Amino acid sequence: MGVRKRQSAEKRKEAQRNVAFAKLHNVPTSPRKMRLVADMVRGKEVFHALGLLKFSNKEAAQRVEKLLRSAIANWEAKNERKAESGELCVSTIFVDCAPMLKRLRPAPQGRGYRIRKRSNHVTIIVDTIDNAK
Numbered sequence: 001m002g003v004r005k006r007q008s009a010e011k012r013k014e015a016q017r018n019v020a021f022a023k024l025h026n027v028p029t030s031p032r033k034m035r036l037v038a039d040m041v042r043g044k045e046v047f048h049a050l051g052l053l054k055f056s057n058k059e060a061a062q063r064v065e066k067l068l069r070s071a072i073a074n075w076e077a078k079n080e081r082k083a084e085s086g087e088l089c090v091s092t093i094f095v096d097c098a099p100m101l102k103r104l105r106p107a108p109q110g111r112g113y114r115i116r117k118r119s120n121h122v123t124i125i126v127d128t129i130d131n132a133k
Contacts, residue, residue: 020075024067024122026098027060031120034060034095038122046072046088046126064093064122071126091127095120 027034037060041049046068053065068090072083101117 018078019125019127020071020078021123021125022067022071022074023124024063026119027063027122028117028119029060029063030118031095031097033058034064034120034122037061037064038093038095041068041090042093044090045086045129046083046090047085049090064124067122067124068126071124075126087128088126089129090124091131092125093123095122097121 037053037056037058040052040056040061041064044052050065050068053061053068072088075088076083098119098121100119103115103117104112105115107113
């Protein structure tokens, strides 16, 4: 069984070497708010997506914009050339829940209400438009 697991892990690692991606961990906003921004750029061409994020008035858009720039830079480093307009697209973007900070807020009559401060993880995968189709 150990050999089979090792072989499947090697296969996964080999597939990851050809993919340009960027991850952002423990972002202190709720996943629901971040998913609104992620849905805005999913499947778009990267420079069009950067324009959408730059002029969006959501706070989470700034973080996703920086992450998208990082994913583009990773693609450029792996392919050893600059990204041109109309060449790359955001093939995959997803938002996962991260650990919650649980706090207590004083409430009337000696009670305490629980506050859940949510956070999330964001992953962006950038690919050429030919491969994405």
